[in-house]
Amino acid sequence: MSETPLIGGATLAPVDSRLAxxxxxxxxxxxxxDDRDAVRAVRLSGATAVELWHADTELADVDAVIIPGxxxxxxxxxxxxxxxxxxxxxxxxxxANSDAKLxxxxxxxxxxxxxxxxxLPGSMIKNDHLKFLCRDQVLRVENNTxxxxxxxxxxxxxxxxxxxxxxxxxxxxxxxxxxxxxxLVAFRYMGGNPNGSRRDIxxxxxxxxxxxxxxxxxxxxVEAGYGPGHTGTDGLGFFNSVLNTLxxxx
Amino acid sequence: MPRIVVDVMLKPxxxxxxxxxxxxxxxxxxxxxxxxxxxxKRFELTVDGEVxxxxxxxxxxxxxxxxxxxxxxxxxxxxxxxx
Numbered sequence: 001m002s003e004t005p006l007i008g009g010a011t012l013a014p015v016d017s018r019l020a021x022x023x024x025x026x027x028x029x030x031x032x033x034d035d036r037d038a039v040r041a042v043r044l045s046g047a048t049a050v051e052l053w054h055a056d057t058e059l060a061d062v063d064a065v066i067i068p069g070x071x072x073x074x075x076x077x078x079x080x081x082x083x084x085x086x087x088x089x090x091x092x093x094x095x096a097n098s099d100a101k102l103x104x105x106x107x108x109x110x111x112x113x114x115x116x117x118x119x120l121p122g123s124m125i126k127n128d129h130l131k132f133l134c135r136d137q138v139l140r141v142e143n144n145t146x147x148x149x150x151x152x153x154x155x156x157x158x159x160x161x162x163x164x165x166x167x168x169x170x171x172x173x174x175x176x177x178x179x180x181x182x183x184l185v186a187f188r189y190m191g192g193n194p195n196g197s198r199r200d201i202x203x204x205x206x207x208x209x210x211x212x213x214x215x216x217x218x219x220x221x222v223e224a225g226y227g228p229g230h231t232g233t234d235g236l237g238f239f240n241s242v243l244n245t246l247x248x249x250x
Numbered sequence: 251m252p253r254i255v256v257d258v259m260l261k262p263x264x265x266x267x268x269x270x271x272x273x274x275x276x277x278x279x280x281x282x283x284x285x286x287x288x289x290x291k292r293f294e295l296t297v298d299g300e301v302x303x304x305x306x307x308x309x310x311x312x313x314x315x316x317x318x319x320x321x322x323x324x325x326x327x328x329x330x331x332x333x
Contacts (some may be wrong), residue, residue, distance in 0.1 A: 078319055085316070116319065123321040125260075126267045169263060170322065196265075 001146040017052040019046030024239075025062035027085045027092075027110075027134070028113030029054040034107065034219060036116070041219040045239035054086040063246050064103035065092055066145070067110030069164075069217060078131035079124060079166045080112035089242045093117050103147035103242050108164055111213030113204070120204055120213045121179070127164070128196030132136030136217050136228035139202050143183050146209040147245040151237040158234035161227075162194055162221040169197035169204075179204060187214050252301050257327035258318045287329040290326070293317050298317040301330045 014037065025044045026049055028035045035051070042049040042159055044224075050062050054072075059065070073082040083089065095102035107113035114120045127133060141152040171179070174189050176198055179185050188205035203214025218235030221227035227235065260266050273287040295309055298302050306328070315324045 079315070081319065082315070117320070121321075123319055125264065127321060128265070128267055130267050130271055168267075172263075196267075 002138055008149075014173060018247060019243055020048050021037055021093050022047040022064070022243055023050050023060075023062045024048065025052045025059065025065045027052045027065060027088060027149065029069050029070070029072035029086065031070055031072045032068055032104075032109070034068040034217065037072070037217075037219040038066045038068040038107070041222040041235065044222050044237060045243060047239070048079060050168050054083065054088050057090045057091070058089070059091050059095060059102075062102075064242050065095075065105070066108045067092075067104065067113055068219065069108030069110060072109055072113065075109075075166065078112075078116070079114040080114075082108060082115045084116040088227040089113070090116055093119060096206075096211050100231070101208050102132050102233045103210045103245055105135055105238065105242070106211075106213035107217055107219065108167075108215055109141045112166065114211065114213045116152075117213050122169055122198075122204070125168050125170055125213070126166050127168050127194075130165075130232060131161070132165040133167070133194055134163040135194070136160075137199050137202075138230070139187040139214075140190050140218060141186070142188055143186045143205060144211075145183075146205040146212050148184060148238050148241050148243075149186055149205075150244050151241040158237065159189060159221070159228045159232050160218050160235045162198040162216040164195075167197065169201045171198060176201075182207060183221060186212055187216075187250045219231050221233055251296050251298065251333060252307065253331045253333070254295040254297065255327065255329050255331050256293040256295065256309065256313045256317055256325065258293070258313070258323050259288060259326050260322060261324055262320055284328060291317075294331075299327060306330065 024047045026038045039049040080090045096104045141156045144152045144154045186205045189200045205212045218238040221232045221235030269287040269289045
């Protein structure tokens with residue numbers, strides 16, 4: 001996969017060797033859908049995308065990892081439950097918890113995998129209305145100090161794509177109170193709660209800020225002409241944020 | 251072949267959207283006696299040979315670590331069923 005423009009005339013970021021030196025891994029499981037879009041988003045940000053396979057046993061010297069959306073293992077058992085035991089996940093969990101604090105972003109099914117792997121607290125159950133919901137979604141950036149959100153302003157509203165059926169974030173009250181008290185709620189749904197998620201939570205981070213998970217999809221909002229409202233590129237901030245983190249700009 | 255049956259239910263405090271949809275549909279077929287439905291999962295683990303204490307312990311561990319997610323679910327039953 002050396003080509004980038006799959007659709008339209010992608011305006012690629014100017015080649016910047018400093019950015020291109022950042023290697024962002026994108027993991028593919030059986031049933032992953034959005035790995036190509038995540039790879040594309042990484043390339044549009046100027047970084048080098050590295051494709052990783054779930055059965056790999058090495059992280060290929062990547063500087064950060066994205067676990068993209070889809071239906072890994074068909075959502076069998078529970079969404080993300082079987083993927084969590086993939087050989088590469090063990091490496092990712094260890095690297096995320098190590099002193100090196102590998103930045104890890106879980107999007108949609110990737111968020112579900114991170115909760116199953118206990119990198120993030122809580123879990124996702126079926127949407128309260130039971131339907132698959134696909135729409136443009138406004139989120140408020142509640143924490144802009146994480147590895148994946150530092151390019152946004154605190155309190156900024158962004159519009160990206162929401163598409164899922166098991167998107168209702170739940171945790172016990174004690175866990176929710178701790179998330180709020182420690183500022184670990186990264187994103188909240190605006191303009192109405194789309195799925196019954198507790199306290200309108202759309203995404204969270206771990207205490208160190210290197211692991212972030214959210215249900216909506218920033219990688220589908222990175223290119224003018226194809227994002228929300230046909231122009232939205234609000235998702236690019238995720239990919240620019242991790243470059244800030246890796247290059248020491250933030 | 252003996253089987254080990256594992257039953258998993260959503261924790262009581264967690265709303266079960268599927269169960270809610272089912273209880274809403276039951277009266278349409280004339281089943282009016284039921285005020286709530288909770289939907290769970292049943293796993294059947296087949297064992298080639300005798301179910302030893304060690305194998306049963308393995309089943310219990312699998313039930314807690316993989317077949318259920320302790321954040322949202324409880325293992326409510328682990329039992330041996332002989333054929």
